Structures are given as structure tokens and as C-alpha cells.
Amino acid sequence: MSEKTIGETTGATIFALSTASARAAIAVIRLSGASCHNALTALGVTDMPAPRMAGLRALHHPKSGALLDEALVLRFAAPQSFTGEDMAELHVHGGLAVTASVLDALSEIDGLRPAAPGDFTRRAVLNGKMDLTAAEAIADLIDAEGGAQQAQALDQLRGQLRHRAEGWRDSLTAILAHLEADLEFADEDLPGGVGQKALHALPDLQKDLAMQLDDGRGLRLRDGIRIALVGAPNVGKSSILNMLAGRDAAIVSARAGTTRDAVEVAMLLAGVPVTLIDTAGLRAAGDDIEREGVRRAVATADMADIVILVNAVDTPADDATDDEMKALMARADLHLVNKSDLGDPPPSGWSFTPPAEAMELSATTGAGAEALVARLTDLVVEKTGQGGGALVTRQRHQTILRDVVNHIGAAQRAADAAIDGGGGLELAAEDLRLAQRALGRLTGAVDVEQLLDVVFADFCIGK
Numbered sequence: 529m530s531e532k533t534i535g536e537t538t539g540a541t542i543f544a545l546s547t548a549s550a551r552a553a554i555a556v557i558r559l560s561g562a563s564c565h566n567a568l569t570a571l572g573v574t575d576m577p578a579p580r581m582a583g584l585r586a587l588h589h590p591k592s593g594a595l596l597d598e599a600l601v602l603r604f605a606a607p608q609s610f611t612g613e614d615m616a617e618l619h620v621h622g623g624l625a626v627t628a629s630v631l632d633a634l635s636e637i638d639g640l641r642p643a644a645p646g647d648f649t650r651r652a653v654l655n656g657k658m659d660l661t662a663a664e665a666i667a668d669l670i671d672a673e674g675g676a677q678q679a680q681a682l683d684q685l686r687g688q689l690r691h692r693a694e695g696w697r698d699s700l701t702a703i704l705a706h707l708e709a710d711l712e713f714a715d716e717d718l719p720g721g722v723g724q725k726a727l728h729a730l731p732d733l734q735k736d737l738a739m740q741l742d743d744g745r746g747l748r749l750r751d752g753i754r755i756a757l758v759g760a761p762n763v764g765k766s767s768i769l770n771m772l773a774g775r776d777a778a779i780v781s782a783r784a785g786t787t788r789d790a791v792e793v794a795m796l797l798a799g800v801p802v803t804l805i806d807t808a809g810l811r812a813a814g815d816d817i818e819r820e821g822v823r824r825a826v827a828t829a830d831m832a833d834i835v836i837l838v839n840a841v842d843t844p845a846d847d848a849t850d851d852e853m854k855a856l857m858a859r860a861d862l863h864l865v866n867k868s869d870l871g872d873p874p875p876s877g878w879s880f881t882p883p884a885e886a887m888e889l890s891a892t893t894g895a896g897a898e899a900l901v902a903r904l905t906d907l908v909v910e911k912t913g914q915g916g917g918a919l920v921t922r923q924r925h926q927t928i929l930r931d932v933v934n935h936i937g938a939a940q941r942a943a944d945a946a947i948d949g950g951g952g953l954e955l956a957a958e959d960l961r962l963a964q965r966a967l968g969r970l971t972g973a974v975d976v977e978q979l980l981d982v983v984f985a986d987f988c989i990g991k
């Protein structure tokens with residue numbers, strides 16, 4: 529552990545507003561560190577509430593003595609607290625002047641400093657109160673916009689990923705122990721092949737890890753799903769977008785940074801944040817500008833998790849001549865035939881095999897909209913797994929598991945070579961040690977200090 533980290537962890541007592549910075553009935557200011565008791569005394573709390581017992585106390589400015597608020601004061605004695613340190617919570621009235629004045633008062637007290645983003649959780653990890661996956665889960669829980677994301681974050685908080693990672697580590701440890709025994713007593717007459725037999729467990733372990741690595745549902749659920757509408761111009765893509773945005777079943781999300789304009793609509797489907805994207809019309813482009821529009825549409829759709837191909841009963845079924853566009857249309861998850869109010873769809877005319885599933889719709893009358901929302905909901909559930917089972921929820925997990933799988937693969941190859949007489953089992957053992965080490969980084973059992981900055985990069989202050 530670096531000097532700096534030790535200093536930061538055990539040094540200053542930190543404080544922060546842990547609720548949103550806005551006018552509200554109540555705001556909670558948290559403190560963590562050895563000076564909590566002193567800080568409360570400095571605020572004029574002489575009759576200290578017992579740990580975990582709330583007490584209504586007057587708070588005064590330590591310098592001016594001015595009354596700041598009547599607040600509920602809570603204390604937690606180390607190590608029985610979120611961070612593992614002494615902690616205090618001030619439940620003040622949630623007025624902007626009140627919170628600002630209490631924070632200002634705290635900053636006047638010796639040994640106290642404002643918390644940096646993620647500081648409280650960082651201390652909890654460093655003090656062994658939780659592992660890195662739980663810390664990540666707290667960030668995800670706070671960011672969760674829908675029930676499915678919430679469920680996934682709670683699964684991770686409760687150790688779903690950690691337990692599996694520990695299971696994998698135990699398997700590696702057992703294999704390694706046998707292998708090392710084999711190597712150590714190679715000259716003695718031990719029953720031969722103990723280590724080699726243990727290596728038989730490697731392929732199953734490898735398979736299990738690879739399966740989790742390939743499962744993109746957890747990442748998609750955490751990031752949200754992107755759905756692209758593609759098709760020729762004027763088939764009704766933006767009308768469909770607006771129709772979906774206005775429906776009760778598809779709750780338009782209040783996600784920051786998204787606008788309800790004609791191009792993108794953010795909403796929740798099955799508890800998953802979904803971004804519906806209207807791409808430029810796909811057709812054989814005339815001029816350069818149009819060609820650029822098509823190129824972007826293809827690129828957007830390529831990155832989407834779900835592609836909906838739209839055409840209309842009154843337009844030629846297939847206006848696409850470009851191979852890239854055809855490939856994109858053919859990979860669509862869903863085919864919508866819009867403007868059903870105008871008559872029957874054209875009998876055929878596609879120059880490629882459209883996706884099997886076609887649904888009729890009228891964006892104007894709303895006919896078919898219920899069925900469309902239901903189908904989209906099913907697709908979203910299929911792509912995200914709804915917080916059930918998916919273990920890998922972040923790029924960080926993916927990178928680590930890929931490392932582990934690679935080290936196990938190398939161990940397997942070294943073991944195969946050793947059995948063929950082409951090398952020593954020492955090499956396999958070394959690769960397994962590397963795999964074990966890599967796995968330790970998932971929970972922070974290994975290299976926790978180096979990992980903290982990555983994990984806490986997207987934390988906000990007060991967490």
C-alpha cells in the first residue's frame with residue numbers, strides 16, 4: 529500500500545453532503561474518520577447520542593457560535609460502520625442555506641476535509657468492509673434507472689460475482705496445490721500423476737469462464753439497449769419513434785443528456801433504459817451528403833443491440849441497392865410493415881431475404897402498437913437477461929476474465945507439452961499462478977490500490 533493511500537485512508541476525517549444538492553425536506557451530511565466525535569463537539573453537540581441512536585441536537589457554527597439547524601445526529605463507532613471508521617450522520621433540514629452553512633462549519637474544524645468522489649466507499653474497500661465488485665455495485669445501484677438494472681446491481685452487491693470468482697480461485701488453488709506437490713516430491717515415490725490428474729479439471733473451469741465472458745447480457749443491461757430503426761425514407765420511422773415515445777407502456781426516461789427530439793428517444797422497456805434511434809433513410813444515395821447520411825445510418829445500426837427494419841405498404845419493398853445496406857436490413861431483429869391503414873403490403877419485391885418475423889403497424893392510427901411494444905419488450909429481455917444470471921457487468925470484469933482464460937489456456941498447453949515430454953510442469957504451474965493473480969484483481973484481493981482509481985472514476989461525491 530502506498531504512503532499516500534495510507535495517509536488518505538487513515539488521516540483526515542472526510543465529510544460530504546450525501547443526498548442530492550437540491551431543496552428538500554431533509555439532507556444527510558456524512559462524516560468518516562477519527563475526528564467525528566471532535567467534529568460533533570465543535571458543532572456544539574455536548575450531549576453525545578449513543579452509537580446508532582438518533583438524537584435531536586442543535587448545531588452551532590464552531591467559530592461564530594451561530595445556530596445552524598436543529599438536526600438529527602447519528603453516530604457509528606468503528607469498525608461497525610459503512611467505512612469501518614468512526615462515522616457520523618447529520619440529518620439536517622434540506623434547505624440550501626442550511627446545508628451550505630453546515631458544510632462551511634465542518635470545513636472550519638481541524639482535521640476535517642471535504643470528501644472526494646467515492647471516498648467513503650474507497651475507505652470501505654480499503655478497510656475490508658466490502659470487495660471491489662460490491663463497490664461497483666453501489667455505483668450501479670445509484671445509477672440504476674429501471675428495475676432490471678436495480679436487480680442486477682443488487683445481485684452483484686450481494687456477492688453473485690464475488691462468490692463465483694472465489695469459487696474459480698478455489699479451483700485454481702486446488703489444481704495448483706496438487707501440481708506443486710507433484711513437482712516437489714518428484715524424486716520420491718509418491719503415487720505418480722497427482723498433479724496431472726488435477727489438471728483434468730482445467731477444461732471445465734476454462735469452459736465456465738469462457739461462457740461468462742461471452743455472455744454480453746450483463747454489460748448490455750448496465751449500459752442500456754440501443755434500438756435502431758432503419759429503412760427507406762418516408763416509410764414512417766420518425767412517426768413510429770414518436771408513437772412509441774408517447775405510449776404508456778414505453779415510459780419516456782428522464783435520463784440526463786437525452787432529448788426527445790426526432791432522432792433519439794430514451795425510454796424504459798422492461799425496466800431497462802432503451803435508446804430508440806431514428807436513422808437517416810436508407811436508399812441508394814444520390815449525392816455525397818446523402819451518401820454520408822446512409823453511411824452514418826449503417827454505422828449507427830451496426831452498433832445497435834436491436835435493429836428494426838421498416839418499410840411501408842405504399843413504398844417499393846426494397847429500395848436498397850447497396851450491399852452493406854442489404855446486409856444490415858437482413859440482420860434486422862424485427863421487420864415492421866408500416867402504414868397498414870393504407871391497404872395491404874406489397875406481395876414481395878425484396879432483393880434479399882427479410883427477417884422472418886414481420887409485424888404490421890400503423891403509426892397514424894396506432895394499430896399494432898401494443899403488439900410492437902410487447903415484442904420489443906421481449907427482445908430487450910432476451911438481450912439483457914433481466915439481472916438474472918449474468919455475472920459480467922463491466923468492461924473491467926471482461927478484461928480480467930479474458931486474462932484468466934488466456935493464462936489457463938497457456939497452462940493447458942504447457943501441461944500438454946509436459947505430458948508429451950516436451951517441457952516441465954513448472955511452466956503450467958506458473959501460468960496457473962498468473963491466472964490466480966489475475967482473478968484476484970476482480971474482487972481486489974490482489975492489487976487493490978492500483979484498481980481503486982479505475983473503479984472509483986465514475987463515483988460521485990458523498991458515496
Ligand code: GDP
Pocket residue numbers: 760761762763764765766767768809866867868869870889890891892893
Ligand atoms: P421517415 O422518413 O421514415 O422518418 O418517415 P416519416 O415518419 O417522416 O413519415 C413519412 C410520411 O408518412 C409522413 O407524411 C407521415 O405522416 C406518413 N406516415 C407515417 N406513418 C404512417 C402511417 O402509419 N399511415 C399513414 N397513412 N401515413 C403514415
